[in-house]
Amino acid sequence: MSIELKMPALSPTMEEGTLAKWLVKEGDTVSSGDILAEIETDKATMEFEAVDEGKIAKILIPEGSDGVKVGTPIAILAGEGEDASNQSASVSAASPPPKAEAAPPPKVEEPKVQAAPPAKGGGETPAASPTPAAPAPKTDSGDRxxxxxxxRRLxxxxxxxxxxxxxxxxxGRIVRADLGTAAGGAMAAPAPTAAAPAPAAAPAPAHVEPLDIPHEAVKLSNMRKxxxxxxxxxxxxxxHIYLTLDANLDALLKLRxxxxxxxxxxxxxxxxxxxxxxxxxxxxxExxxxxxxxxxxxxxxxxRADISVAVSIPNGLITPIIVDAGNKAISAISKEMADLAARAKEGKLQPHEYQGGTASLSNMGMFGIKHFEAVINPPQAMIMAIGAGEKRPYVIDDSLQIATVMSATGSFDHRAIDGxxxxxxxxxxxxxxxxxxxxxA
Structure with a gap:
């Protein structure tokens, strides 16, 4: 019996993904555990494994396709003893029907006709409502x-x-707009029909027209979306509520x-x-x-405190987690963080390594940023933003001295955390x- 291979949910929050690359082709025999494809989620590129054995009868979604919803069939796996070519043929035969959904749009024009005759008023309206003229126009070949x-009415x-x-x-259906062109703009007169297209303007805010200067339009990745x-x-x-303070780093730098x-x-x-x-x-x-x-x-x-740490990667930002950081030695945190950051930049983190966390830390000090306010990553209720450590005047033992000072800003969800x-x-x-x-200690 053939099996539909569907776009998997590779993380709890995944709704769609990009089928980055097929590692098999039609006709290949696969076993359980074989890697079939690489799928790009909103956070990483992950491998899709076969859960059964058989032969790839048909690849339904080509590699490079993005926005593939979870649960969408992406390939057909023919079972043992089945003819893969027959499976491919049956899938091909079955696939056209969904395209029929494109046909209904012409019906959108029709409700407007019913409203138009009454607007004209007069006793002759009933005579005009049956559309005797509809079947009349024919092409030279007699086709409707x-x-x-x-x-037709206009x-x-x-x-x-x-x-x-x-x-x-x-x-190729003739619609009202085509008549407007033929009439040289005279079709703009009927007010009721002219107002109808107004709702189409609603999606406009989602689209930004580029300025008339040299530019490049870059398609958003799943991560950026x-x-x-x-x-x-x-x-x-x-x-959000923001609380900022300065801390003297000299003792910490010496201990480090x-x-x-x-x-x-x-x-x-x-x-x-x-x-x-x-x-x-x-x-x-504490x-x-x-x-x-x-x-x-x-x-x-x-x-326990699981700290999500912001890591910048080529496609955006990801927050790998140091689990139970409060009970780990700093050396263990260092090793774990180095490993997580390296794999994050390669897109090889597993979902459990970046999903969760009880609070976040974002450090932009290495870029010389003195102070910033980070955005809370829900469902967490706080994030700590760390600025650069720099030499500043600082009061130590009631005297003004020079110290290495760092600004830290906590962003708190005021629904959950009081000031x-x-x-x-x-x-x-x-x-x-x-x-x-x-x-x-």
């Missing part, structure tokens, strides 16, 4: 001219010969140098970001009111950064 009822009123027109509607949708939803639906000297033989090199991940995780554990998610009619409180609780988290984060021995 394809035109909408409204176009053509009769204006004395226009339909056989001289070329239809622009589906299947998802980023656009989720961040728009976040800013529209989540009331000492730890790296001791870890050099093990091939580990800690980054400032690794230590900040640990600091945020410990702060969330202030559990901030380690939450807003669930509409409930508040979800987490017992005072957010402030407590920020204060503890600052203390951990400025007294970093607690990170290794």
């Amino acid at each position: 001219i394809k035109a909408s009822p409204l176009a 053509a009769e009123a204006q004395g226009i010969d339909l056989s001289t027109l070329k239809g622009s509607g589906p299947g 998802t980023i656009a949708r989720r961040l728009t939803e976040s800013k529209q639906q989540i009331p 140098t000492e730890l790296n000297a001791g870890l050099a033989s093990r091939g580990v090199k800690l980054s400032v970001n690794d230590m900040l991940i640990k600091a945020l995780a410990l702060a969330l554990i 202030v559990p009111e901030c380690n939450v998610s807003f669930g509409g009619d409930q508040l979800i409180k987490y017992n 005072a609780d957010g402030a407590r988290l920020m204060k503890l984060f600052k203390e951990l950064v400025e007294s970093p021995l607690a990170l290794v």
Whole structure:
């Protein structure tokens, strides 16, 4: 028995994907576990495995196709003993019907005709409503001219010969717009029909006409579409509150140098970001009111801190997760983060490695950014934005000195986290950064 291979849901949030590449061709025999194709989701490119054995009878979706909905048949697998060519033929024969759905659009014109005669008024309206003129126009060969009822009525009123027109509607059907051209613009007079097309203007905001200067239109990737949708939803639906403070990095930088000297033989090199991940995780554990998610009619409180870390990749942004970061050594966080970041840039992360997390950390200090406010990644309720560490005047022991200072801004979902609780988290984060021995205790 043949089996339909359908576009799989490779992540809990996947609704559609791009069939990036077929690794088999029609007629190939495959076994369970064989890799059939590479599918690009909104976050990564993943492999699609066969779950049964058989022969590829027909590939329904060519490689490179994007926007393929989850559950859409993408290929036919012929079972043992079945003729793959017969399966291919039957699929080909069955595939045309869906195209018939393109036929209904001409009917859109017809409801307008029923409204038009009453608008004319007068006792002769009933005589005009049966459309005797409809079958009359014929081509030289005797074939019926394809035109909408409204176009026929208006053509009769204006004395226009339909056989001289070329239809622009589906299947060459003559529609009202074609009559307008033939009448030299006279068709603009009927107000009711002129107003009808107005609803078509609704989708206009989604399309932006490029400026009349040299440009390039780049098609959005699935990842970029998802980023656009989720961040728009976040800013529209989540009331953000932002809390910013400065922290002295000198003690943390000194400790990092000492730890790296001791870890050099093990091939580990800690980054400032690794230590900040640990600091945020410990702060969330100490202030559990901030380690939450807003669930509409409930508040979800987490017992551990899983930190999503923003990583820039060629197609956009992804947030691999350091699970239970508060209970991991900084060296373990460093190794794990290096591995996750490398595989993220190659598009090889598994869904469980970037979906979830109880809070996020985004560090743009390496680009020299002093301060920014990050957008919350729902369903999380907070994200920490880290700026660059730079030499600034800073008060130490009641005297003005020069210190390496970093600005950190917490974005909090005010539905779930009160400002005072957010402030407590920020204060503890600052203390951990400025007294970093607690990170290794």
